[in-house]
């Protein structure tokens with residue numbers, strides 16, 4: 001089975017590509033010269049493919065990379081190209097709480113993309129996934145670098161929110177099952193086997209990273225301000241505005257409701273220390289993580 005992966009250079013896409021036969025896998029991203037709003041280039045990339053794993057996306061807007069352009073216009077182009085190239089099946093990686101009318105551009109445009117796929121006429125599976133962790137992720141990476149860099153860690157609010165982190169190997173298992181056509185025309189919720197408080201998840205990561213910062217509960221508006229600030233100054237923000245919303249409401253239940261994949265396909269791993277250890281990044285935050293420093297380096 002020949003598969004094209006949009007976002008195949010990203011965290012989840014790379015893990016998926018590593019699982020598949022390289023001779024039968026086509027990786028699509030800006031870095032491979034194919035932005036997802038270019039239907040002609042996509043059609044060429046999709047030629048001969050049986051299925052598309054649509055994993056491209058952004059979690060913050062920058063320059064002309066708006067949520068509307070990447071998630072909505074991009075998904076429209078992916079569908080158009082898949083139709084033209086004769087691809088039968090499309091599997092989209094969406095977010096557990098992607099939904100309309102919630103005030104977050106990320107959530108609303110991921111929902112709009114889901115709707116485009118559901119009405120595309122192609123065989124589809126939409127995976128509404130919780131936060132995914134593993135080597136090269138965003139979650140363990142950012143928390144670890146933060147606790148290595150600063151002695152204080154701001155946790156969200158005073159009421160604990162819950163998460164069900166998904167091990168990337170489990171996420172890839174579900175993606176592969178969907179690509180094989182085992183969940184046709186379904187929208188399913190992908191959640192890890194363990195539900196825990198957000199603060200407990202952060203403390204577990206810090207413990208595995210051998211750090212014990214001072215945890216300071218901060219109201220959500222402070223986290224939102226931090227998100228805006230880090231979106232402005234950091235190459236990859238410590239926390240993006242969309243992520244501040246996720247932290248504020250928890251990531252443990254699908255919205256709107258969706259069933260889990262059938263037993264045998266659904267995730268089996270919890271937020272295990274061994275898996276966290278395998279995901280620990282090198283180093284801490286430094287000047288290289290600042291957009292200004294990167295711009296100066298490029299200009300010299």
Ligand SMILES: NC(=O)c1ccc[n+]([C@@H]2O[C@H](COP(=O)([O-])OP(=O)(O)OC[C@H]3O[C@@H](n4cnc5c(N)ncnc54)[C@H](OP(=O)(O)O)[C@@H]3O)[C@@H](O)[C@H]2O)c1
Nearest residue numbers: 007009010011012029030031035036055056057094131132
């Ligand atoms: N990670 C999670 O916990 C999680 C959970 C639920 C859902 N999701 C969703 O799953 C998707 C993948 O997540 P991820 O963590 O793997 O993200 P990621 O590491 O940021 O990777 C995103 C991928 O999308 C590609 N991309 C972005 N804009 C593009 C564009 N305009 N044209 C073509 N390719 C583009 C990027 O490649 P280039 O930069 O080379 O273009 C990259 O390969 C995202 O849509 C995300 O919303 C992620």
